[in-house]
Amino acid sequence: MSVDKLVGGLLPYLTCIVFILGIAYRVSRWNRASVTRMPLFPISSGRAQKWSQIAKEVLIFKGPLDGDKSLWIGTWIFHATLALVLVGHLRIVTDFPRLWNALAHKKGEIDAVAAIAGGCAGAILMATGLYLLFRRLAVLRVREISGFEDYLSIALVLAVVLTGDIMRFGSQFDLNPVREYLKALFSLRSAPVPSDPWFLLHFFLAQLLIMYIPFSKFLHIPGIFYSKSLLWQK
Amino acid sequence: MNGQEYPIDQAELNKVVEAVRAIKDGPRVLQLYMDICAKCGTCAKQCHVSCSEPVRRNNPAFRSDHIRGLYSMNHSVLQKLAALLCGSIGASLKKETLDEWFRDFYECSGCRRCAKFCPFGIDNSVITRKGRTILHSLGLTPAKIRATQKTSDQFGNNEGIPLQVFMDNMCFLEDELLEEHGVRIRIPVDERADVLFATTSAEILAHAETLMGCATFFHVAGISWTMSSEAFDAANFGFFSGDDAHMKRKNKLLHDACMKLKVKKLVIGECGHAYRVAKHIGGTNYWGKEIPYEITSILILAAEVLRKGGLKLDPSRNPMPVTYHDPCNFARSAGIIEEPREILRACVEDFREMTPNRDLNWCCGGGGGLGPLDSCEGVREGESSFYEYRMQVTGKKKLEQIISTGARYVAAPCGNCKRQITQLVNYHKHDVEVGGLFDLFDKAIIL
Numbered sequence A: 001m002s003v004d005k006l007v008g009g010l011l012p013y014l015t016c017i018v019f020i021l022g023i024a025y026r027v028s029r030w031n032r033a034s035v036t037r038m039p040l041f042p043i044s045s046g047r048a049q050k051w052s053q054i055a056k057e058v059l060i061f062k063g064p065l066d067g068d069k070s071l072w073i074g075t076w077i078f079h080a081t082l083a084l085v086l087v088g089h090l091r092i093v094t095d096f097p098r099l100w101n102a103l104a105h106k107k108g109e110i111d112a113v114a115a116i117a118g119g120c121a122g123a124i125l126m127a128t129g130l131y132l133l134f135r136r137l138a139v140l141r142v143r144e145i146s147g148f149e150d151y152l153s154i155a156l157v158l159a160v161v162l163t164g165d166i167m168r169f170g171s172q173f174d175l176n177p178v179r180e181y182l183k184a185l186f187s188l189r190s191a192p193v194p195s196d197p198w199f200l201l202h203f204f205l206a207q208l209l210i211m212y213i214p215f216s217k218f219l220h221i222p223g224i225f226y227s228k229s230l231l232w233q234k
Numbered sequence B: 001m002n003g004q005e006y007p008i009d010q011a012e013l014n015k016v017v018e019a020v021r022a023i024k025d026g027p028r029v030l031q032l033y034m035d036i037c038a039k040c041g042t043c044a045k046q047c048h049v050s051c052s053e054p055v056r057r058n059n060p061a062f063r064s065d066h067i068r069g070l071y072s073m074n075h076s077v078l079q080k081l082a083a084l085l086c087g088s089i090g091a092s093l094k095k096e097t098l099d100e101w102f103r104d105f106y107e108c109s110g111c112r113r114c115a116k117f118c119p120f121g122i123d124n125s126v127i128t129r130k131g132r133t134i135l136h137s138l139g140l141t142p143a144k145i146r147a148t149q150k151t152s153d154q155f156g157n158n159e160g161i162p163l164q165v166f167m168d169n170m171c172f173l174e175d176e177l178l179e180e181h182g183v184r185i186r187i188p189v190d191e192r193a194d195v196l197f198a199t200t201s202a203e204i205l206a207h208a209e210t211l212m213g214c215a216t217f218f219h220v221a222g223i224s225w226t227m228s229s230e231a232f233d234a235a236n237f238g239f240f241s242g243d244d245a246h247m248k249r250k251n252k253l254l255h256d257a258c259m260k261l262k263v264k265k266l267v268i269g270e271c272g273h274a275y276r277v278a279k280h281i282g283g284t285n286y287w288g289k290e291i292p293y294e295i296t297s298i299l300i301l302a303a304e305v306l307r308k309g310g311l312k313l314d315p316s317r318n319p320m321p322v323t324y325h326d327p328c329n330f331a332r333s334a335g336i337i338e339e340p341r342e343i344l345r346a347c348v349e350d351f352r353e354m355t356p357n358r359d360l361n362w363c364c365g366g367g368g369g370l371g372p373l374d375s376c377e378g379v380r381e382g383e384s385s386f387y388e389y390r391m392q393v394t395g396k397k398k399l400e401q402i403i404s405t406g407a408r409y410v411a412a413p414c415g416n417c418k419r420q421i422t423q424l425v426n427y428h429k430h431d432v433e434v435g436g437l438f439d440l441f442d443k444a445i446i447l
Helices: A003-032 A047-060 A062-067 A069-093 A097-102 A107-138 A148-169 A176-186 A197-215 A217-231 B010-025 B028-036 B048-052 B060-075 B077-086 B095-105 B113-117 B124-137 B143-155 B163-181 B201-206 B208-221 B244-261 B272-281 B298-307 B338-347 B386-394 B396-405 B415-427 B437-444
Strands: B195-198 B265-268 B294-297 B321-324 B350-352 B409-411 B433-435
Touching: A003 A176, A003 A197, A003 A217, A003 B028, A047 A062, A047 A217, A062 A069, A062 B113, A069 A107, A069 A176, A097 A107, A107 A148, A148 A197, A148 A217, A197 A217, A217 B028, B010 B028, B010 B060, B010 B095, B010 B124, B028 B060, B028 B124, B048 B386, B048 B396, B060 B095, B060 B124, B095 B124, B113 B124, B143 B244, B163 B208, B195 B208, B195 B244, B201 B208, B201 B415, B208 B298, B208 B437, B244 B272, B265 B272, B265 B298, B272 B294, B272 B415, B294 B298, B298 B338, B298 B437, B321 B338, B321 B396, B338 B350, B338 B437, B386 B396, B386 B415, B396 B415, B409 B437, B415 B433
Parallel strands: B195 B265, B265 B294, B321 B350, B321 B409, B409 B433
Antiparallel strands: none
């Protein structure tokens, strides 16, 4: 079996299974575990207020904003851009025509804006990712608690960003075969896997990253909702 | 600590590995804290210990990694792969590692400030306490805390005050109150009343002025109250040592006394951890949601009476500049933040805030059972005793804060904080008085 068949034909199914089962395993463990009361004041009174407090933490990273500005500036921009990039990736397989209609924009305009925004996002991700890595190496209190896993995680993310950026900024890349292939993949049909090596590398690394999430510190993505709500339950 | 004093064999090391492995099926909080730390270093920037002496062993995430590292050796896929490749499978815990644990887990004062700033709200004090629980199961608890627990189990109070001494003491304090106010103010013991009052037994021996202030408060507020000869001490060292069985045993004394005296309220005095244990850890969690008494703090009660206009106070009797130290277990961990300020503002002329304050205060440096520790126990060669560590490292931030307010009196409604801050100002030769809130109240009250 050739590399493109492995990465594009077989691996996505494995990635999907590993990710879903892995997250389900972790989350079900957390759900089953006993909950001890450990309020951290001040605590808002209602359930709705608690979740709005959590939303604030998740959306603006209030902890580092108050506690460590130099971390906040890097990590917030990094994560916010990442969210934007994920939405951008959705547009490869689907689009939101109603949204564009509502905003009274034509598809062509959106594509042009998206191309610029995507390029900027790719560059920002790279820059802030490197900044976070630099911070890990340069700031003593972070370096002294950093281990192999921490460097592996950031390296993997940076590798995914780098290969993505190469496709975005390289002039040769044609998105159409990727679009066709991914559409087919999501509807569980077989389709020719694009043979562009950068795409294959990007796709491969991204899948590694996704599979790694349930078994690594990336568990902070679902975990934050659980850990924050422990502190603010009445 | 050294090997001769605490012989540790392989079976006991295995016990530690097993205890850490069991976190996998343990409470949600520990599972999460093992799984989600991103090692961002925010905790170290906001920890008073780490700020004062930025070395690795003072880094909260590093301390927590003692347990997290051992845990992930058993649970992380990556670690397992690495172990397979390197040929060594499973955790290898050494005796020397436990020596490090013993010192490091008692250098965290459990103040929970890190949890305020951690992006994920990781409360390192939970991991610290887990570490102490494991150490305690091997008998590795600092001698002072171990001895205090033993005394408490024998006498029902941490100071080992015999019943007759307690009764005599209360009579003596009544005489003192009479002399001071010219009015007979009673300190009832074992009487039927609405309120059972319990505080730290250290207050009975070392800070009687605070207890007298509380008695005066009950007197002027017209609250029917009593102390219990069996449960006047609400301090609970099981909370510090990680000994849950002791914590429950000690809390039961309070519960039994409330049931016996049929009180409506259990009021805890100026002791931070005692209130947190009574209200948020024990209480309804131990004895059921339907317990027939309410658990509250004298700070809350006094603020309520004050708001209703039930207290006449003359702040000019306390003219010196006063600042308030938020004990971590009152502010962050129990939400008693504005009440003490309301009382203080009514009792003193010149009230000054420290910065930061309230739920973001710096710990006094003696929290989590660190305060009572003086000895050289746990010291590695060439290192300071717990006392010097408290004076030079953990208390540094607090001292700076106090000095910059220019206050001559620090009101700290907590036994641990009082002891630590008193030692701090003496050690660094500052002319600042340290005492309770109700010491000032007792001076300001107009009878």
